[in-house]
Each structure stands twice: as structure tokens, then as C-alpha cells.
Amino acid sequence: MSGGHSQYVPVNGFMKWMDDRLPLPRLVYDSFIAYPVPRNLNNWYTFGAILSIFMVLQIITGIVLAMHFVASTDIAFNSIESIMRDVNYGWLLRRLHANGGSFFFLAVYIHIFRGMYYGSYKAPREILWILGVFIFIIMMATAFMGYVLPWGQMSYWAATVITGLFSAIPIVGEPIQQLLLGGFAVGEPTLNRFFSLHYLLPFMLVGLVILHVWALHVVGQTNPTGVEVKDMKKETVPFTPYATMKDAFALSLFFVLFAYFVFYLPDYLGHPDNYIQADPLKTPAHIVPEWYFLPFYAILRAFDFNIGIPFTDIVLIDSKLAGVIAMFGSLIVLLFLPWLDFGKTRSGDYRPLFRQFFWIFVIVCIGLGYLGSRPAEGGYITAAQILTAAYFGHFLIILPWLSRFEKPKQVPPSIADAILAKNKAA
Amino acid sequence: MKLTTVFSRLIAAGFATMLSASMMTTSIRAEEDGSSPHYPINHPKPAHWSFSGPFGHWDLGQLQRGLKVYKEVCSSCHSLDLVPFRKLHDLGYSQAQVKAFAAEYEVTDGPNPEGEMFDRPAKPSDYFPGPYANAVEAASLNNGAAPPDFSLLAKARAPERGFPTFIFDVFTMYAENGPDYIYSLLTGYQDTPDGVEIGEDIYYNPYFIGGKALAMAPPLEDDLVDYDDGTAQTVDQYSQDVAAFMMWAAEPNLVERKSLGFKVMLFLIIFSILLYFTKKRVFTNLKD
Numbered sequence: 001m002s003g004g005h006s007q008y009v010p011v012n013g014f015m016k017w018m019d020d021r022l023p024l025p026r027l028v029y030d031s032f033i034a035y036p037v038p039r040n041l042n043n044w045y046t047f048g049a050i051l052s053i054f055m056v057l058q059i060i061t062g063i064v065l066a067m068h069f070v071a072s073t074d075i076a077f078n079s080i081e082s083i084m085r086d087v088n089y090g091w092l093l094r095r096l097h098a099n100g101g102s103f104f105f106l107a108v109y110i111h112i113f114r115g116m117y118y119g120s121y122k123a124p125r126e127i128l129w130i131l132g133v134f135i136f137i138i139m140m141a142t143a144f145m146g147y148v149l150p151w152g153q154m155s156y157w158a159a160t161v162i163t164g165l166f167s168a169i170p171i172v173g174e175p176i177q178q179l180l181l182g183g184f185a186v187g188e189p190t191l192n193r194f195f196s197l198h199y200l201l202p203f204m205l206v207g208l209v210i211l212h213v214w215a216l217h218v219v220g221q222t223n224p225t226g227v228e229v230k231d232m233k234k235e236t237v238p239f240t241p242y243a244t245m246k247d248a249f250a251l252s253l254f255f256v257l258f259a260y261f262v263f264y265l266p267d268y269l270g271h272p273d274n275y276i277q278a279d280p281l282k283t284p285a286h287i288v289p290e291w292y293f294l295p296f297y298a299i300l301r302a303f304d305f306n307i308g309i310p311f312t313d314i315v316l317i318d319s320k321l322a323g324v325i326a327m328f329g330s331l332i333v334l335l336f337l338p339w340l341d342f343g344k345t346r347s348g349d350y351r352p353l354f355r356q357f358f359w360i361f362v363i364v365c366i367g368l369g370y371l372g373s374r375p376a377e378g379g380y381i382t383a384a385q386i387l388t389a390a391y392f393g394h395f396l397i398i399l400p401w402l403s404r405f406e407k408p409k410q411v412p413p414s415i416a417d418a419i420l421a422k423n424k425a426a
Numbered sequence: 427m428k429l430t431t432v433f434s435r436l437i438a439a440g441f442a443t444m445l446s447a448s449m450m451t452t453s454i455r456a457e458e459d460g461s462s463p464h465y466p467i468n469h470p471k472p473a474h475w476s477f478s479g480p481f482g483h484w485d486l487g488q489l490q491r492g493l494k495v496y497k498e499v500c501s502s503c504h505s506l507d508l509v510p511f512r513k514l515h516d517l518g519y520s521q522a523q524v525k526a527f528a529a530e531y532e533v534t535d536g537p538n539p540e541g542e543m544f545d546r547p548a549k550p551s552d553y554f555p556g557p558y559a560n561a562v563e564a565a566s567l568n569n570g571a572a573p574p575d576f577s578l579l580a581k582a583r584a585p586e587r588g589f590p591t592f593i594f595d596v597f598t599m600y601a602e603n604g605p606d607y608i609y610s611l612l613t614g615y616q617d618t619p620d621g622v623e624i625g626e627d628i629y630y631n632p633y634f635i636g637g638k639a640l641a642m643a644p645p646l647e648d649d650l651v652d653y654d655d656g657t658a659q660t661v662d663q664y665s666q667d668v669a670a671f672m673m674w675a676a677e678p679n680l681v682e683r684k685s686l687g688f689k690v691m692l693f694l695i696i697f698s699i700l701l702y703f704t705k706k707r708v709f710t711n712l713k714d
Contacts, residue, residue: 039712081508081578084679091679092686237712245705252698259694263687264480264599267581272604275582275676276574285636370589 007034031217036236037243038223040415040422044118045221046250047111049243053251054104055209059202061097062146065090069149071195073188076151077277095266101143102269103258105292108136116337117358119346120222126338128215133334135208138201140293140331145198147290151191152274157287159186159194165300168321185280225418226346227411235415286375294372295365299391300327301376302384326388333395340395343403350409357398364390466585467632468614470606473666477673478602482684484674486518491653492671493517495664498651500576503568503642505556508577509675512550516678524550531555569627571641580604580669580676585635604676605669607635612665615644 008026010016019026068087070079083090112132115121121129148159163186166177182189220229229235237243261268269291273284289297303323308315317325333340348355368387374380412418476485493514496506511528515521528548533555536543548555556575558564564572574582584603587595594600614633624630628639646661653659657667673680 078508085508085513091683095683241708242712245701245708249698249701249705252694252701256691256694256698259687259690263683263690265596265601266683267584267601268596272582272584275578 006030031213031239032244033238033240035217035239036229036232037221037239038229038415039235039237040223040225040419041221041243041246042224043246043250044110044114045223046247047107047114048216049247050107050251050254051104051111052209052213054100054107055202055205058097058100058104059206061093061100062199062202064093065097066195066199069195071149071192073151073191073278076149076191080150092262095262099258099262099266099269101146102290102292103254103261104139105143107254108139109292112136113362116361117348117355118222118224119226119341119348121338122341122346123338124219125215125222128212128219129338130335131208131212131215133331135205135212136334137331138205138208142198142201142205143290143292145194145201148191148194149198150274151278153276153278153282153284154271154274154287156186156278156280157284158289159190161287162289163190165320165324165327168318168324170321222346223415224347224349225412225415226350227413227415227418230414231416235419288373291369291373294370295368295391296327296330296372298368298372298384299330299388300324301372302326302381302388304376304381326392330391333392337395337399341399341403343406343408345408345411347411350411351402351406352409353406354402357394357402360390361394364394465637466607466635467638468610470585470603470610470633471613472602472606473609473669475602475605475670475673477670477680479599480684480688483681484517485670487655487657488667488670489517489674490519491651491655491657491663492667492669492674494653495646495651495668496576496671499645499664500668501554502557503573504576505558505564505573506554506576506675507556508553508575509678510551510553511548513678515550517674521550528552569641573642576672576675578676580608580672582676583607583635602673605673607633608669608672609665611640612644612646612668613662 006026006029008019008023008029010019010025015025018024065083068079068083068090070076080094083094085091087093115129115132144158144162148155163177163180166180167173169176178184180190180193181187182193223229271288271290288294300323303319303326305322306315306319307317307322343351343354345351348358364387368384368391371380371384371387376384412421476483476488496504511524511531514524514527519527528550531548531552531554532545533548533552534543535546538544556564558567558572561572581604585607586592587600587603610633611631614631616630616632618624618630618639622630622638624639628641629643630639632638634640646664648661649659651659651664653663657663677683
């Protein structure tokens with residue numbers, strides 16, 4: 001879509017000189033000013049911009065926090081408290097960073113669901129989607145390691161549980177776990193390497209985001225009709241001022257919500273046990289991750305049975321490994337989404353059946369999130385098993401089946417027609 | 427209706443049944459609970475706090491009383507490691523008062539030029555010295571369980587609110603779970619009900635987060651601490667005062683946070699309104 005030639009005209013001699021040598025202003029102009037966006041984008045399409053701003057916010061607050069943080073098991077907990085109590089506006093930085101992580105995930109979940117609803121993963125946007133999944137996975141790794149740094153009870157036990165997952169992998173599992181921990185249990189080396197990686201991964205994230213945006217600017221954005229832009233003049237508007245203003249307004253509203261939590265409910269999304277310093281001798285009653293990991297945690301714990309050959313005692317996959325495979329599988333399956341849903345119609349607006357299943361899928365994810373927060377016993381496990389089946393069923397059965405048999409509604413011939421029809425109706 | 431439509435409706439209905447079934451098993455489990463009991467037995471009692479809500483502020487008189495309760499009662503077992511004396515200035519004391527207060531405590535300093543550690547009166551820059559030499563001593567003098575440090579307890583003890591209360595909490599801005607818990611625990615000691623078994627030397631309290639009973643004997647009684655401002659000298663009042671003090675100790679920036687928050691929110695809301703109209707103006711160019 002940006003295939004049209006550059007419209008950048010240097011405004012003065014210096015910019016002309018610059019453009020002939022390093023056309024950076026041209027790149028910025030073409031990407032964020034002249035870049036054509038479909039006219040009919042709705043507000044769900046603003047989360048990409050919101051996410052990039054949150055990434056920058058996390059990096060800035062994180063770099064300042066790192067100046068005050070001490071990655072040592074004896075001092076880490078108190079160094080966080082000294083940030084909260086003695087560093088000028090340290091309490092604000094820390095609240096912004098901790099809650100910023102949560103809101104980063106809130107935005108990314110909306111962004112992912114939006115992509116799923118409007119079929120943003122379909123050709124020619126498979127690479128764009130896959131890069132997005134990698135961004136999501138790196139985000140999760142970053143958030144997990146960041147959560148360990150304050151060295152509270154939940155930090156410590158979350159680290160123990162999650163690194164313990166790797167020990168389930170046959171043969172290479174234990175060495176991998178020991179490599180992650182830097183020893184046989186979570187301790188000083190673990191904290192130090194997690195701090196190091198927590199500083200490194202965000203910059204890898206930036207790299208992936210640049211590729212993500214690049215891929216986006218090659219293929220262009222989808223839009224609620226799911227029809228590709230046919231007439232650049234009639235159907236697109238320049239990024240600035242249109243998308244810029246729209247994104248700015250949405251971002252500002254999102255910040256209102258963010259500020260509400262940072263200033264009035266700063267501990268709402270956290271766990272009280274993380275205000276207790278890590279104690280390897282005391283296991284908390286329930287070990288729960290942050291809210292954004294809960295659905296995956298529910299899938300992990302849904303497997304309380306070994307998978308073996310029926311009517312024999314032969315165990316092929318024990319329950320722990322099955323849970324680990326399912327949890328990582330629930331992310332890996334996203335990579336294959338473009339080929340699991342191969343129907344030609346992109347947008348959920350024109351796929352009545354798909355739409356139903358989409359919303360069921362959203363509810364399944366929320367249900368898994370709730371179950372992830374409950375203790376793994378009795379009915380909670382049964383419920384988690386049902387919803388785990390529903391999660392994978394959506395990708396592996398429902399979507400391929402829908403792509404083959406669903407009869408979509410008539411898609412408008414072009415974006416311009418869709419806009420005209422909408423104006424007529426209004 | 428076409429066959430595929432019927433089929434898919436069936437599957438959708440199946441999913442919906444699965445969802446509701448999974449929710450039902452969940453609620454059944456919650457009812458016939460018994461395998462793993464859930465503590466605290468009672469939800470904390472909500473008390474009135476001056477620091478709740480968007481314009482929350484400290485009641486300095488209350489914090490000073492709470493400090494007195496801490497000093498005369500709690501501090502014999504509970505440390506307050508993260509609070510330096512200088513911070514007491516925030517409770518409305520003058521620098522001279524803080525200095526005099528600190529001087530009542532002895533801290534170990536050194537080594538001196540001869541290489542020996544020595545005791546000296548505390549200065550405002552020192553932290554509250556704890557009642558025990560170290561964690562092992564604290565545990566050994568208390569049946570093996572060291573009394574927790576007070577610095578963060580008001581944030582570290584927050585019983586789960588449960589569904590759907592935790593959703594309403596977002597709108598009511600409820601963040602006083604910790605002080606409510608402390609207040610409830612201190613006023614919640616009861617005689618052990620008939621048929622309930624508890625161990626020796628522990629005390630039944632349905633508000634305790636870790637079980638039916640706790641090792642701490644009821645620490646307060648009426649008229650235990652003298653108040654010089656005419657406030658009622660009751661266990662209920664002491665408990666509220668010390669809980670408020672503990673909230674301050676855990677989150678000394680609470681008031682600053684809320685008042686800055688109000689300005690930030692006001693700015694963001696006005697900014698959003700301006701952006702909305704700017705956006706609308708920009709997009710009117712498109713209407714044709």
C-alpha cells in the first residue's frame with residue numbers, strides 16, 4: 001500500500017542535502033505523515049499506537065528504576081522499598097512501571113483480539129501476524145523476569161514454578177533449568193541473570209516492533225470491511241493528521257484509565273504477598289502469577305492426568321510435561337492461525353458464525369483467566385480442562401471447519417461502497 | 427435453515443453448555459468445600475478511614491496515637507525496619523520533637539577508632555531498632571514463628587475479596603483491605619466456638635488470614651495506652667489508630683500520590699476532551 005512512490009519534498013537546502021545522503025526524514029515522512037490508512041478504521045485500530053507508546057514508557061521508567069535497583073537477594077527487596085520511600089518520585093516511577101506492565105498487556109490483548117476478529121492474520125499479512133506473536137511471547141518473558149526482581153514471596157515462588165516447568169522436558173530439561181537458574185534453586189545467580197535479561201529483552205522487543213511496523217507498512221492496514229484498498233484517493237487518508245489525531249485521543253483516554261489505577265488503585269492488580277520478602281522456607285498458600293498470565297496458568301494446571309496407552313500402565317507423557325506442552329502449545333498455535341483459518345473472507349463482520357465463535361473464544365479466555373486464579377483442586381480443574389479443550393478446539397477444529405463450510409455474507413465490493421452504504425443508513 | 431448453520435448452532439450451543447457446566451462445577455465445589463478450608467473465616471470488617479477515596483488524607487492525630495500504641499504495645503515484639511525516625515516529621519512532629527523521640531532509643535554504632543561497637547542514643551537518621559537481635563532470636567522467643575515486621579504489613583495482608591466484589595472495588599476505589607484486616611484481627615479475638623479444635627497456646631480469631639487461630643495473644647485491652655487528646659481508650663479505637671499508623675508506615679506517600687493523581691486525572695480528562703474536538707474538526711474535512 002505504501003508501494004506508491006514517496007511524496008517527500010525537502011523543505012530547504014539542508015533537508016535536500018540530508019536527503020541525498022541519509023534519507024531519514026524521508027523515511028519518517030513516508031511512514032508517519034504521508035502513509036495512507038483506510039478511511040474506515042474504527043477505534044479498535046488505535047491499540048497499535050497505544051502499545052508503542054507503552055513500550056517507550058516502560059523502557060524509560062525501567063531505565064530510571066534500574067539506576068536505583070540492586071540485584072542481590074539480600075538487598076533487592078529493600079532497594080525497591082527505598083525507591084518507593086526515598087527516591088524522588090520513585091514511588092511514581094515504580095507504580096508507573098508495575099501497572100504499566102499490566103496495561104501493556106491489557107492493550108496487547110485487545111490488539112490481538114482485534115486482529116483475530118478482523119482476520120488481520122490472513123494473506124498477505126502472515127509475517128506481520130507471526131512477528132506479533134513473537135512480540136507477545138517476548139513480552140511475556142520480559143514481564144515474568146521483571147516480576148521476579150522485587151524479590152517478594154510471589155516473585156520467588158513464581159520463578160521457582162516457572163523455571164521448574166523446564167525440568168519436565170525429557171533429557172535436556174534439567175540442564176536447561178539449571179542454566180536458567182544458574183544453580184539448583186532460585187537464588188543470587190537467578191536474580192542477576194533475570195535482571196540482565198529483563199534489561200536486554202525490551203530492546204529485542206523494540207527490534208521486533210520495528211519489523212512489525214515495517215511489515216505493516218508494506219502490506220497496509222486491514223480495515224473493518226476486510227476488503228483491500230482499491231482506490232488510494234477515495235479510500236485512504238494520510239496518517240497525519242487523521243490517524244495521528246485518532247490515536248492521540250484514544251491514547252489519552254487509555255491514559256485516564258491507567259492513571260486511575262496508578263494513583264488510586266496501585267496495588268489492585270498486584271498480589272499482597274509480594275510485600276513480603278522472599279523466603280525459600282515458606283511456600284505461599286496459593287502461588288498465582290500476575291493476572292495477564294492466568295489463562296495460560298490455568299491451561300498448565302489443567303493436566304492432572306498422565307497421557308499413556310489406554311488399558312496399560314505405560315505413560316507416554318506425564319501430567320507435568322503435558323501441562324507444559326499445552327501451555328506453550330497455546331502460544332505456538334497462534335503462529336499457525338493464518339493457515340488454520342483459510343477462509344477467503346477476512347472480517348468477522350461478514351462471518352456470522354465465525355463471529356459467534358469469536359465471542360465464545362473471548363469468554364473462554366476470560367474463564368480460563370478466572371480459573372487460573374483459583375486453587376488447582378476439584379471442580380476448578382474439571383472446568384479448566386473443559387475450557388482448555390475449548391481453547392484448542394477453537395483453533396484446531398472450529399476455525400478450519402468454518403473456513404471450509406461457513407457461508408459468509410456478501411462483502412462490499414470496496415471500502416468506498418461500504419462507507420457510502422453506511423452513510424446512507426445513517 | 428441450511429445444514430451447516432444448524433450444525434454450527436449446535437456446536438455453539440455445545441460450547442455454551444460446556445462453559446456453563448464448567449462454571450457450575452466451580453460453584454458446586456465452592457459450596458461443598460471441605461477439603462481445603464479457606465481463611466480468613468470472616469471477611470474483614472470495613473472501618474472508616476480518613477485516607478480512603480480520591481481525596482484521602484492522614485488524620486495526624488490518629489497517626490500520632492497509632493505511633494503511641496505501636497511504641498507502648500506492639501514494638502515489644504514487632505520491628506519497624508523500614509521507617510527512619512526522620513519520617514515521623516510527617517506525623518506533625520517538629521524536628522526537635524523527632525530528635526527527642528529518637529534519643530529515647532539506643533542503637534548500636536561503630537566500630538569506633540579502637541575497632542569496638544558501641545551503643546549510642548538514636549538520631550533522626552536512624553531506623554527504629556527492632557526488639558530482637560536477629561530473626562533467629564525472634565523465632566526462638568516466639569515458639570518458632572518470628573512476629574512479622576510492621577513496615578509493609580498493611581499492604582502485605584489483604585484477604586481476597588472474591589467475585590464479584592473485586593469488580594465493584596474498581597469503581598468504589600476500595601484499597602483499604604489491609605487496614606481493615608488489621609483492625610478486624612485486633613478486635614476479632616473470640617472464645618473458641620464449641621466443636622472447634624485449636625492447638626495449645628494459640629488464640630481463636632475468625633479474621634486471621636492464616637488459619638483458625640494465631641500465636642499472638644490478644645495484645646490490646648481497654649485503657650492500656652493513655653491518650654492525652656480525649657479520644658476513647660478502647661480496643662476498637664486503639665486498633666483503628668494502629669492500623670492507620672501501619673498504613674502510613676507501609677505507604678508514606680499515599681496522600682501525595684492521591685493529590686498528584688487528582689491533578690493528573692483532571693489534566694488528562696481535559697486534554698482528552700480537547701483532543702476529541704480536535705479530532706472531530708480534523709475528520710469533518712472528510713465528510714463529503
